[in-house]
Amino acid sequence: MTGVEERLRDALAARAATVRDDGMPPALPVPRATRSGGRWWAPVAVAAAIVVVVAATVVGTRTVAPPVPAARPTPSPGGFAPPVRQVWPGAVHEIPTTAPGGRAFKPDVFVSDRVVVGRGLTRNRPDTIYAYDVDRRHFTRIAPVVAGVDMDNSPVVFGDGYLAWSAIHDGSMEIWAVPVGGGVPRRLASVTAPTSSENKIFGAQNLAISDGMAVWSASDGGVYRVRLNSKGAEWYLVLGSRGFHLVEWPWAGWPRKEWGLDRPVTRPMEHLKNVVTGETRDVRAPSGRTSWNDCGLTWCFNDVEAWRRDGTGLRAFPGRRTTDVLLSGRFVTLHQRDAEGRGAAAVHDIATGRTGLLFTTSTRKGDKAPPTLHLQDGMVWYQTGRGTQVLVDLAHAAR
DSSP states (O other), X not given: OOHHHHHHHHHHGGGGGGOOOOSSSOOOOOOOOEEETTEEEOOOOOOOOEEEOTTSOOOOOOOOOOOOOOOOOOOOTTSSOOBHHHHSGGGEEXXXXXXXXXXXXXXXXXXXXXXXXXXXXXXXEEEEEEEEETTTTEEEEEEEOOTTOEEOSSOOEEETTEEEEEEEETTEEEEEEEETTXXXXXXXXXXXXXXXXXXXXXXXXXXXXXXXXXXXXXXXXXXXXXXXXXXXXOOEEOTTOTTOEEEETTEEEESOOOSSOSSOOSSTTOEEEETTTOOEEEOOOOTTOOOOSEEOSSEEEOSSEEEETTSOOOEEXXXXXXXXXXXXXXXXXXXXXXXXXXXXXXXXXXXTOOEEXXXXXXXXXXXXXXXXXXXXXXXXXXXXXXSEEEEEEHHHHTO
């Protein structure tokens, strides 16, 4: 048994009785379903990694946690939020930037509170998947990346004891998976990929794992799924999902927000549809609000404020919003200034009103440039310049 398996086994011993035996390899736990509106919703590990400078516009995808009564933001006396380690102490970790063999380590997803999985890169190309135990400060090799198959820029995702990722190979988009405890990666699906006018091949959008399946959207719409124990070529388009984009299984939405259009979408994800039951939901914006930057399953927001999808719970941001999408269904990044004009980057939880300071930013010519902030669903992270990188586990912060 590998170190990561031992670590995860210990963490989940108390919940072993809730794990359904479906014949697959022993699985890590997935987040427990949450009750909302009388139904059970299964969270999915949706992720889309985007690297941004603090004030840049970003793209991301979402998971949702149940709404929590909002609290007023509590900035520090100097005008900044408290440090993120103080606000969510169990969610912040400092890990190496380098994996075994001198590979750069790019974190992708937390598979437990104490273990993060990511890719080892050689010459900027991923060739190995590793787990890193933040307590033992130890890397464990999970699997090689199959030679000749190019992983796209989307991160590895986790659920039901499996890791999955999308790749491009011979003009097709492929879905690959491997047990989190290690093994040989297996191709689950190969789909003819849409191609742009510049012959760019589009990979999977919003890849996630839920209910024993890998689920994703095509760039031109539609929700697809394939079972993790598929014997090959058994993927299919979910009936009634054409034109919709995955938000959180089994919910998909439209219109999808697009960048670079002459007429940008001003009401993205206004319409939701449960692609299993056919149930639909539409946004009911607060009075006077006619557009927004993004909507998830529970929250919507514009430049200065957020509200629930049903139009209730309006609340202002304690700073200037710097992301165009929700992270993990309820987080945004902000730029804050204190009374002396100094700047800082912060992460803000819409549901609770809590805000944590990540790092200060330069405000004068000649100041040292701030680190690049990396955003993806479930995590924000940045490098410190000391051979380490700071990760904030948003799933842990949302508890």
